[in-house]
Amino acid sequence: MADRKIKWGIVGLGNIASQFASDLLLIDDAELTAVASRDISKAELFAEKFGALRMYNSYDLLFEDSEVEIIYIATPHNSHAELSIKALEKGKHVICEKPMSLSYNDAERMIEASTKNNRFFMEAFWTRFIPSIQEILQKVDNGIIGDVNYIKADFAFHGSETENKRLFDKELGGGALFDIGVYPLFLSYILLGNPKEIIAKAIKHKNDIDLQTSMLLQYESAQSVLHASIVSESDMKASISGSKGRIELNSPWFVADGYSLFINDEKEAAFTLPTLGKGYSHEIIECHNCIRNNQIESKLWSHQNSLDLSRIVEEIKNQIGLSFA
Incomplete structure (x- = not known):
């Protein structure tokens, strides 16, 4: 100590x-x-x-x-x-x-x-710092599932305008993209880096915040299909597919207590990696x-990492017509 x-x-x-x-x-x-x-x-x-x-x-x-x-x-x-x-x-x-x-x-x-x-x-x-994410990144880097060519991740729940006022408040930067959409974007970024192309579509609230946004990130030889919503639910699992196999993060994937490894469509193993406390401890x-x-700055989540992710979010913000001015 x-x-x-x-x-x-x-x-x-x-x-x-x-x-x-x-x-x-x-x-x-x-x-x-x-x-x-x-x-x-x-x-x-x-x-x-x-x-x-x-x-x-x-x-x-x-x-x-x-x-x-x-x-x-x-x-x-x-x-x-x-x-x-x-x-x-x-x-x-x-x-x-x-x-x-x-x-x-x-x-x-x-x-x-x-x-x-x-x-x-x-x-x-x-x-970025929870044990399950640390371990799957290492496995991907070691080529366990081959070349990553597809990522599927979402973060969605049914919010209430009365109980979750901040989420629906445009002045405070509310909406799905900035509050929770950054999570699936983060997963795609740490695994595949900066995309070559982004396509994003949103469903808007009457005050112009995004209630739900779907995003396709195109890479040289991979794609990420991502989604965020504050008006609908999902299983909140994440799947990382490669040329040899795939990894499925337990729900909710952004604070996963473990993951499963599949090789040639056969489940090889399930790994349990609980967080210390809620997970902020890491x-x-x-x-x-x-x-x-x-x-x-941190070597695991550097200044440049944050800037790269911010640039990706900015592109999506512009595509779906979000403005907080």
């Missing part, structure tokens, strides 16, 4: 922040030093529940807290860029919830702020390793 704890601050205290804080408690060398919400009563309740030492009713006050080393930003999408940049400029390391921004231009600004201020920054793509450990090694 490290000889000192890394001190965390959390900005934006909703459901995802609660899950993240629960996992933070599982990490021996982590301390939740401060939390911030514009609603001080919410900050007080959150601090009491998760043992934070201090609470603030202002994000700026948390950024000024000299003891806080790294800040987890879990506010709505529309504020990610400005809050990340402000925190980096205050000398804090930052992990920002996905999607890191609502535009490629803002994504570039965030990376520039990390580089300029020599502070660690990472988009919080927790799926990205927390990565942040600690990077900070202790004086890295400003």
Whole structure:
């Protein structure tokens, strides 16, 4: 164990922040030093529940807290860029919830702020760090299923405008693409890289956010068929097919507790790889390793990885006519 704890601050205290804080408690060398919400009563309740030492009713006050080393930003999408940049400029390391921004231009600004201020920054793509994803990437790299030529992945559920207001709020960057569509896009990207061509179609809400979006990513010798919806359900499995076999990630695939391996259509084995806690713990450990090694980015989910994914999302955003201005 490290000889000192890394001190965390959390900005934006909703459901995802609660899950993240629960996992933070599982990490021996982590301390939740401060939390911030514009609603001080919410900050007080959150601090009491998760043992934070201090609470603030202002994000700026948390950024000024000299003891806080790294800040987890879990506010709505529309504020990610400005809050990340402000925190980096205050000398804090930052992990920002996905999607890191609502535009490629803002994504570039965030990376520039990390580089300029020599502070660690990472988009919080927790799926990249869970054990099942780590292992299937290794198996694919080792050629177990041959050359990957087809990926099928979706993320879909039936949301409610009354219970999930943020999801349907255009001003906050709501809609299927940015909230959950980034997950299947991420899987295609980490396995096949940047596509040669993208075709995307969406069904829109009356306020112009996308309720569901289907995406086809074309590569030199592979295709990915991807889908995201906040108005319908799916089994949320993912399949990665190659010239020798395929891998099927358990549902929900983006936090899969395991996967099955098929060779020549025969099931070879099923593997169980549970996450520590909800699964955010694995990205927390990565942040600690990077900070202790004086890295400003993760080798597993780098600045360039985030920029590449942001560019893919931007292309789809433009194709389906999304605008958050």
